[in-house]
Amino acid sequence: MQAEQHLPFELPPVTFYPGPSKVYLQLSRYMQDAFTQGILSINHRSATFMEICRKAIEHTQAKLNLPDGYKVLFVSSATESWEIIAQSLIGRKSFHLYNGAFGQKWMEYTQKIHPASNGFQFDVNQALSPDDIQVPADAECIALTQNETSNGTQVSNAIITQFKQKYPHMLVAVDATSSLGGIKLDFIAADIWFASVQKCLGLPAGLGLLIVSPRAMERAREIGDNTYYNSLLFMAENIEKYQTHYTPNVLNIYLLMRVMEEVEDISIIDKRTRQQAHAWYHFFEKYTSVSPIVTNTAVRSDTVIAIGADKQQIAFIKERTKQAGIIIGNGYGSWKETSFRIANFPAISLQEIQDLQHCLAGVL
Amino acid sequence: MQAEQHLPFELPPVTFYPGPSKVYLQLSRYMQDAFTQGILSINHRSATFMEICRKAIEHTQAKLNLPDGYKVLFVSSATESWEIIAQSLIGRKSFHLYNGAFGQKWMEYTQKIHPASNGFQFDVNQALSPDDIQVPADAECIALTQNETSNGTQVSNAIITQFKQKYPHMLVAVDATSSLGGIKLDFIAADIWFASVQKCLGLPAGLGLLIVSPRAMERAREIGDNTYYNSLLFMAENIEKYQTHYTPNVLNIYLLMRVMEEVEDISIIDKRTRQQAHAWYHFFEKYTSVSPIVTNTAVRSDTVIAIGADKQQIAFIKERTKQAGIIIGNGYGSWKETSFRIANFPAISLQEIQDLQHCLAGVL
Incomplete structure (x- = not known):
């Protein structure tokens, strides 16, 4: 979708929660x-x-x-x-x-x-x-x-x-x-x-x-x-x-x-989603304290990025992103305290992704 | 509810449809x-x-x-x-x-x-x-x-x-x-x-x-x-x-x-709803070409006013109210073409009621 031309007066908090998730600013x-x-x-x-x-x-x-x-x-x-x-x-x-x-x-x-x-x-x-x-x-x-x-x-x-x-x-x-x-x-x-x-x-x-x-x-x-x-x-x-x-x-x-x-045709969105997913997994490869829950790259999701780490590290990451005004997703079920999840959904902007990566780079 | 202080730039069309119906301007x-x-x-x-x-x-x-x-x-x-x-x-x-x-x-x-x-x-x-x-x-x-x-x-x-x-x-x-x-x-x-x-x-x-x-x-x-x-x-x-x-x-x-x-307590809303319902039925009593579907006053609804007339008259009323920018409810089922319905719901303002009555007075 085109960037919103008539930006609302006040923007909602940035969220990477995998659902309910970020809505289009439109x-x-x-x-x-x-x-x-x-x-x-x-x-x-x-x-x-x-x-x-x-x-x-x-x-x-x-x-x-x-x-x-x-x-x-x-x-x-x-x-x-x-x-x-x-x-x-x-x-x-x-x-x-x-x-x-x-x-x-x-x-x-x-x-x-x-x-x-x-x-x-x-x-x-x-x-x-x-x-x-x-x-x-x-x-x-x-x-x-x-x-x-x-x-x-x-x-x-x-x-x-x-x-x-x-x-x-x-x-x-x-x-x-x-x-x-x-x-x-x-x-x-x-x-x-x-x-x-x-x-x-x-x-x-x-x-x-x-x-x-x-x-x-x-x-x-x-x-x-x-x-x-x-x-x-x-x-x-x-x-x-x-x-x-x-x-x-x-x-x-x-x-x-x-x-x-x-919105654009799904073939265009698909390409961007997959590229961004690839970029996300690549981003986390740089850090040894965290790693995707899923080790088999062939079955990793392109839309929900689940990252595991030990309990203290996860708590620390969640605390720091929260301080930066960015909401990330909790882990789910047995991974509740040992993972976080990031939505890689089309409504999320590149700027928001860069902001989250910048924040994470300071923590990891 | 108090009248909305921060009126939106543009107001929606006036509607008396009995559901979905007028929403609060708030x-x-x-x-x-x-x-x-x-x-x-x-x-x-x-x-x-x-x-x-x-x-x-x-x-x-x-x-x-x-x-x-x-x-x-x-x-x-x-x-x-x-x-x-x-x-x-x-x-x-x-x-x-x-x-x-x-x-x-x-x-x-x-x-x-x-x-x-x-x-x-x-x-x-x-x-x-x-x-x-x-x-x-x-x-x-x-x-x-x-x-x-x-x-x-x-x-x-x-x-x-x-x-x-x-x-x-x-x-x-x-x-x-x-x-x-x-x-x-x-x-x-x-x-x-x-x-x-x-x-x-x-x-x-x-x-x-x-x-x-x-x-x-x-x-x-x-x-x-x-x-x-x-x-x-x-x-x-x-x-x-x-x-x-x-x-x-x-x-x-x-x-x-x-x-x-x-919103106010239901006892206050109730009183206003019943008074307004009474006023609506009283309003229609003045006209011989229309009358409430229900003749027994004891069972008439306080929130949905259903008014019957012959087919031509109903079509004429609907046409005129539409021209005045006011939506009224169609009849339902076997009364579809021989009645119209007016919501008497709390979100509807007195001004809107007066406007509809003014419009109807010119038709009936």
């Missing part, structure tokens, strides 16, 4: 536009809303290069997507590949609805391969976390494609919460993708995107779930009219429309 | 505060968020005079509340009293989950009475729509209390979507209340409030539902820590905190 202006244009009060069945909804979807489809026929649906959070997938796209059993807290939670939330679901836990340094893993023949859906926010690992497009090719009769569902909009995803390689807007899309929390292929919709029709207000078939029926299955977060859909209209 | 400033203070990026497990969440809840409890022990929970919409109640607070069967589209939808959404649920449809001009209605002995929950947005009727606190007294072993659940924050509700008379913030609370859409009594929580523990991400027990466990069961609409919770801090 939001100050977009929110005022929403206020003065009465967007905060429009009816969600009105022509004005339907137009905003249509544009938000079409800009998203265009900028992310979604394949033809892939639907974009609005949900309240990525967590809700776990439930919708379990209820509407899995009849009895899914198989989960996970190496961290969010992938594991996805499996556990699904098991409450489908107790037969199970999974395979792999090491943070292991590159997944369909050659090493036998997905049970009775699984209907393979669930993968493309970017595991808790430990800073990612699964490549190539690997997702390999699973899809080895198991063509199964659906492949991908959690891209912390990567969608930050790196180029090969959407054709899976049937279900979901993400939250408060990560790589630079928007405030309170809206999730659920993206489904024509094949996923076909499967939804076979399963025929119509029990819930957020049953996929009912959601899809509403979005055909550019409406939603509930009174949605209209403001955030409007902000998504504005942001997706302005 | 929101222009509150949203900028949220931006500059970095609220749009705060982590939803952080101390900062927990403090905002706590204050939002405590101001709501105080200003609405909630009884001790009543929990305030955050959901994405009132529709989601229907589902949470069905899943976590009804074991097998609820009984629904309804006279309009939203009450009926609530029953139908519940029947998908509990096919044994049924209900009693009453006329828009009928004042409900437990003497006239036999609730089936095996119903666990009586579901009432306190304010039916589709036709402009309401059920009084006294009647809700009578049902509670006649059926003390059942839960009473009340949809107060279009009245909570606008009139004084006798919360002790029911176990479950829910509403959306885009009605009488003057906030943008994208957040609902679910209010539950200690007795409702006891029933939730008996039923023991823990299957869903929005199972009530899990939601309650999170809100104990002033956190939520999903990444919530943080901005709207912040705005709720700001608004509930500033």
Whole structure:
């Protein structure tokens, strides 16, 4: 996105938290536009809303290069997507590949609805391969976390494609919460993708995107779930009219429309994200007191940089960055006190990155 | 609320739509505060968020005079509340009293989950009475729509209390979507209340409030539902820590905190709402070409004024108000073309009401 020309009077604190995360500075202006244009009060069945909804979807489809026929649906959070997938796209059993807290939670939330679901836990340094893993023949859906926010690992497009090719009769569902909009995803390689807007899309929390292929919709029709207000078939029926299955977060859909209209094509963003990720890992190589949690460079995340050190060092780093007015992410789960995380999301400016690196250089 | 001192540069169009509806003008400033203070990026497990969440809840409890022990929970919409109640607070069967589209939808959404649920449809001009209605002995929950947005009727606190007294072993659940924050509700008379913030609370859409009594929580523990991400027990466990069961609409919770801090006590708002409702009905009495849908004055809503007329007249009124830059609500369902609706919500100013009355006086 172009640098904001009409800078707001006062800027928010600098944050590298990996979600909710830094929002585009343009939001100050977009929110005022929403206020003065009465967007905060429009009816969600009105022509004005339907137009905003249509544009938000079409800009998203265009900028992310979604394949033809892939639907974009609005949900309240990525967590809700776990439930919708379990209820509407899995009849009895899914198989989960996970190496961290969010992938594991996805499996556990699904098991409450489908107790037969199970999974395979792999090491943070292991590159997944369909050659090493036998997905049970009775699984209907393979669930993968493309970017595991808790430990800073990612699964490549190539690997997702390999699973899809080895198991063509199964659906492949991908959690891209912390990567969608930050790196180029090969959407054709899976049937279900979901993400939250408060990560790589630079928007405030309170809206999730659920993206489904024509094949996923076909499967939804076979399963025929119509029990819930957020049953996929009912959601899809509403979005055909550019409406939603509930009174949605209209403001955030409007902000998504504005942001997706302005951002560059994902191929340009992807290049910058990967270069910056490379620069971040290179930066930390210079210091012996810290190192990325993940030693296998092939599986390191491009959007969430997780750096480990001993407890005292981590506390010291967090204290110093805080003094410098910069928020960095805490570690997660078992890494809570022995790591910190840095978002490498598109809304973060080069100046902010340089400021953080300058601050860290004085500590490490 | 006090008149906004720092008026935004440009004001939104005047709207009387009964939801999403007019927001407080203060929101222009509150949203900028949220931006500059970095609220749009705060982590939803952080101390900062927990403090905002706590204050939002405590101001709501105080200003609405909630009884001790009543929990305030955050959901994405009132529709989601229907589902949470069905899943976590009804074991097998609820009984629904309804006279309009939203009450009926609530029953139908519940029947998908509990096919044994049924209900009693009453006329828009009928004042409900437990003497006239036999609730089936095996119903666990009586579901009432306190304010039916589709036709402009309401059920009084006294009647809700009578049902509670006649059926003390059942839960009473009340949809107060279009009245909570606008009139004084006798919360002790029911176990479950829910509403959306885009009605009488003057906030943008994208957040609902679910209010539950200690007795409702006891029933939730008996039923023991823990299957869903929005199972009530899990939601309650999170809100104990002033956190939520999903990444919530943080901005709207912040705005709720700001608004509930500033609004007057519900007893003062209630008095003004009822006086203004009386004035509205009195205003329309002067004209023979229009009349309230509801002829029984005892059941007319104080917050949603539904006015009927013939099709041509309605079209003419809508055209003229639109020309005057004022948005009024369409009719709903079978009244779509033969009525219009006017929100009588606290955020609407006396000046705006006078402007609309002036405009209508020239048409009627």
